[in-house]
Amino acid sequence: MRASDTPVLRDIVLVGGGHSHAVLLRRWAMQPLPGVRLTLICRDTHTPYSGMLPAYIAGHYTHEQVHIDLRTLAQAAGARFFKAEVTGLDRGAQRVLCQGRPPVAYDWLSINIGATPGFGAAGASAHALPVKPIDRFNRRWLELLERVRGRPARWRLAVVGAGAGGVELLLAMQWRLRRELQALGRDPGAIEFSIYTDAPVILPTHNARVQRHFMDLLRQRGVLVHTGQAVTQVWAGCLQTQSGRVFDADEVIWVTQAVGAPWLRETGLALDAQGFIEVNDCLQSTADARVFAAGDVASRVGQPLAKAGVFAVRQAMPLLHNLRASVLGQPLKPYRAQQRWLALLGTGGAQAVASRGALSAHGGWVWRWKDWIDRRFMAQFTHLPLAMPAHAGTPLLPVSEAEREQALAASAMRCGGCGAKVGASVLGRVLARLPVSARDDVPIGLQQAQDAAVVRVPPGKALVQSVDFFRAFIDDPYVLGRIAANHALGDVWAMGADAQSALAIATVPPGLESRTEDVLTQMMTGAAEVLQAAGCALVGGHSAEGQELALGFAINGLIDQDLSTLLRKSGLRPGDALVLTKPVGTGCLLVAHQMLRARGHWIDAALDSMMQSSQQAAQCLREHGAHACTDVTGFGLLGHLLEMSRPSGVDVELDLAALPVFEGAIESAGAGHLSSAQPANAQVRTALRNLQAHAAHPKLPLLFDPQTAGGLLASVPAAQAAACVQALHAAGYLRAAVIGRVLPASADAAPAVLKA
Ligand SMILES: Cc1cc2nc3c(=O)[nH]c(=O)nc-3n(C[C@H](O)[C@H](O)[C@H](O)COP(=O)(O)OP(=O)(O)OC[C@H]3O[C@@H](n4cnc5c(N)ncnc54)[C@H](O)[C@@H]3O)c2cc1C
Structure with missing residues (x-):
């Protein structure tokens, strides 16, 4: 950010x-x-x-x-x-x-x-596989590969549409499937291929020589070509053409004219x-x-x-x-x-056909040429340099007088104190749009616009309070809002409490009123949705201008007054299993992303995890008799574990092999993309008794990696641990795992032992 x-x-x-x-x-x-x-x-x-x-x-x-x-x-x-x-x-x-x-x-x-695929035949949208969206096609294609590998039967694959996309795709699928079957020692001809088009020829936008070349190729490769045959109906297992003929087809791929x-x-x-x-x-x-x-x-x-x-x-x-x-x-x-453009069409193997207007050529050299062009195109999107900074100063954009004034004011020296508040009208409009839970124990909250909120502690309950705040680490304010709310709620869930009410604190960079309002709306909507889903009323807050976007919450939770259901950090018992509900590695992944060294889907997975509420996880841990619990955040896994083991007077064993880590976290940490909090967090390494033996373990740095909206770490009776993890998986915490065990206190000054 x-x-x-x-x-x-x-x-x-x-x-x-x-x-x-x-x-x-x-x-x-x-x-x-x-x-x-x-x-x-x-x-x-x-x-x-x-x-x-x-x-x-x-x-x-x-x-x-x-x-x-x-x-x-x-x-x-x-x-x-x-x-x-x-x-x-x-x-x-x-x-x-x-x-x-x-x-x-x-x-x-x-x-x-x-x-978007234009399904021109009855039943096609239900029974045919469109080539777009391509990721869905890819998933189905990989499934198809598995099915073909696993089922030694004859198979019929039909492609509907014989433009360049359809023909190229058919030849590519045939090439791959035949090789797969050959590798398994099966008959490569076991899959029958056919292609259908309503046009009188295949590849109608290409010249006659290219059309002939591909017709010959399809025939040589045993593909049944049906030209002038519009497909009018598709059922599971077969299709019908306009002539009324029905053809068997186990898989129908749809590559016709799109809409x-x-x-x-x-x-x-x-x-x-x-x-x-x-x-x-x-x-x-x-x-x-x-x-x-x-x-x-x-x-x-x-x-x-x-x-x-x-x-x-x-x-x-x-x-x-x-x-x-x-x-x-x-x-x-x-x-x-x-007017004319060069098309380089692959033929499945390492051969291609060049087609431009009336010209054509084919051979292995065309494939190598195509490969060179394509790789060169893709190279510009790998190993990207960081963006050039946009030059500061008076922008050259044509803006209204009011906008210019607001922009100059935003760039000028800003007031501190209450002068740094976000305009009341902006805040009022944003707050009025937010989804907020109404609760009987909140007589004065966001809707009443008083100087402060009033919340009641219901009879028989005690108040559990916590506060969290951080600056933005991702450019999407809505996602940031969701994560900030989850992160703040984590402390209350970890204690075994129910979230009751929340106060927000936000800073937004100065700018045009309309942009400030938009960012606040996006961010607070994300947060309010999470709070609402948790049954937690947003009762008020404060927003101020700041150099960077930031958001935090003070959360009030409720717990039974006798504290019998309270989970402390200090309740670890020797013999218990240590259960972690989410993988670790968000810190180094976010650094790698800033450095343009992470893959997009690594960050997607980490963000999804940060947006996953720990509410159900906490309930599940309680139901399985957890003796102690904490949420893993800024101090990293080991830091938080030691916060539990020291006051509990026990030792702990951490199983590095069992520790769930996000995809890409090991690569990112190994490449030195570590959070600025890592050195301070890593000071607890002295608590590791056998550090030397595991000093080179690739997961070791992840023990000190600060987590945002990390998982819950709990001490669960060993007999319940397997059922607990199973229940966590069923509740959607798919990477939850037993990551170690609680040991009786030893005389050793270093209370934590690693296992790999
Ligand atoms: C099998 C096959 C082979 C082909 N081979 C070639 C070839 O060799 N050369 C060639 O020039 N053309 C080829 N084409 C044609 C080519 O794929 C398309 O012309 C090209 O992809 C169009 O590019 P585009 O930029 O318009 O959109 P696309 O590449 O289709 O990208 C659209 C993007 O928008 C996103 N998107 C879609 N809907 C939404 C939404 N509602 N909200 C948010 N995001 C959305 C998608 O996720 C995707 O990222 C081929 C087509 C097929 C089917």
């Missing part, structure tokens, strides 16, 4: 991480525009590069080689990355509507979401007959000058283009230019598409 000197004046939001946006982000990283914030919203963290997709299916490349890591790319570009599915637009309010999170405000919007995403119809944007966004020569919507579109989803009025990744890539630079020009109030430039 980087603080910027220039207040945010304008927001460009990119919807979808297609080829155009990926290249645009790469370029933005080299030349950001001061005062302009870029946000990418995409449902997938890793987006495929279409040129290498068939060869990936054929087994020539790994998943990583053919996917662009959008989270890391956005980080490199200094852009925010929101992992979310866009479901609509509120163009009047200039907001992007997303599944499961608050709308995102924009000044200019660009859409690059590709195409625009259904949600675009509700946006009021002008769409073509297939539902794609109509754009002018400048890639600007013909209905809304604030909306741009590129790639498959864009339909150029008067000059429609083939749906091919090559155009999406080429549109990136004009798109970037026109978005910047729009923000700067400068004239837009038209995009001139090539």
Whole structure:
């Protein structure tokens, strides 16, 4: 999370991480525009590069080689990355509507979401497998590989659609499946392949020589080609064509002409007959000058283009230019598409066909050429440099007088004390929108707007209090809000209490009122949702300007007055098992992400874990007779464990082999991407009796790694431990594990023993 000197004046939001946006982000990283914030919203963290997709299916490349890591790319570009599915637009309010999170405000919007399969046959949406979204196709493809490996029977695979995508995909699948069967010593011809198209020829957009070449190839490889045969019906296990003939098909892959995403119809944007966004020569919507579109989803009025990744890539630079020009109030430039373009089509193995207008060529050299081009394209998205800082100073953007004044005020010296409060009107509007739990024991809370909240401690209950606060470590304020609330609640859950009420403390960087309000809304909505789900009433708080975004909560919990259900840190009993509910490694992963050395899906998994409430875990631990519990946070696993073992007067054994760690955590720690808190945390290493024997263990640094919204660590009777872990898994804590045991106190000054 980087603080910027220039207040945010304008927001460009990119919807979808297609080829155009990926290249645009790469370029933005080299030349950001001061005062302009870029946000990418995409449902997938890793987006495929279409040129290498068939060869990936054929087994020539790994998943990583053919996917662009959008989270890391956005980080490199200094852009925010929101992992979310866009479901609509509120163009009047200039907001992007997303599944499961608050709308995102924009000044200019660009859409690059590709195409959606157009199922033109009855039953196809239920029984056929569309090639897009590609991650779902990939999951099903990997399942199909497993099924074919496991079932020594004949298999029929049908591809519907014989454009370049369909033909290339069929040849790639055939290549891979045959090799798989050969490797298993089975008949490679056991799988029958067929392809169907309503067109009179395959590859209708290519020249006759290319069509002939592929027809010959398909025949040689035993593929049944059905041209002029529209598929009209699909059932489980078979399909029917317009002639009325029914063909057996165990798997039907759908690669026909695609259409625009259904949600675009509700946006009021002008769409073509297939539902794609109509754009002018400048890639600007013909209905809304604030909306741009590129790639498959864009339909150029008067000059429609083939749906091919090559155009999406080429549109990136004009798109970037026109978005910047729009923000700067400068004239837009038209995009001139090539009339003829080079297509390099793979044939399954290490051969390819080049096709351009009336020209064609084929052979191993074409494949090597294609491989070189594709690898060079992907190389620009690996080993990214950190974003150039946007130069501070007076922004050159055309802004209103009121905005200029607010921007100058935000850049000028800021007051301290109460002068640093976020404007009352902003706060009032934000708070009024939040979902808040109403509770009988909260007579005066957020809704009543008094100077302070009033909460009652119900008869027979005692109050449990805790406070937590941290600065932002991720650019998504909604996710940050969810994590901050979870992190703060963790202490109360660990004590065995129920959360009753919360007070928030937030700092927001100064800026335009509208941007401050938006960030506060996103962040507080995330937090309020978590608190509400926990039955905890948000009763008030304070927000102030600060250099960095930060959020914390004081939580009130309730517990039985006799404290009989209270879980202390000091209750460890010799013989107990140590149960940990979540993996460790968030600290080093977040550092690696800042350094652009983490993979996007590592960070996704860590964030998902941080957003997982520990409420059910705490209940589960209690139900299995836990004697002591704590939440693992800033001091790292060993630091928190020693906080338990020392007052309990026991020793502990930690099993490094059993310790669950996040994917990528060992690599990140091993590469030296360690939190700034690590050295202080690592001072407790003197408590490790046999440190020397395990000094080189790759998990060792993770014992000192500070955790954000980490798991609960509990001492559970050994006889209950297996059932407890099983129940935790069933409750969704899939990596919960027994990570060690409690030992009787020894005479040794170092109370912790490692086992590997
Ligand atoms: C098998 C196959 C092989 C192909 N081979 C080639 C080839 O060799 N060369 C070539 O030029 N073209 C090829 N194509 C065509 C090519 O795949 C497409 O033209 C290209 O992917 C379009 O790129 P795009 O940038 O428009 O969008 P896409 O690459 O489709 O990317 C869209 C992005 O938007 C995201 N997204 C979608 N909906 C939402 C939403 N609602 N909210 C948030 N995010 C969303 C997706 O997750 C994805 O990241 C092939 C197609 C297929 C099917």
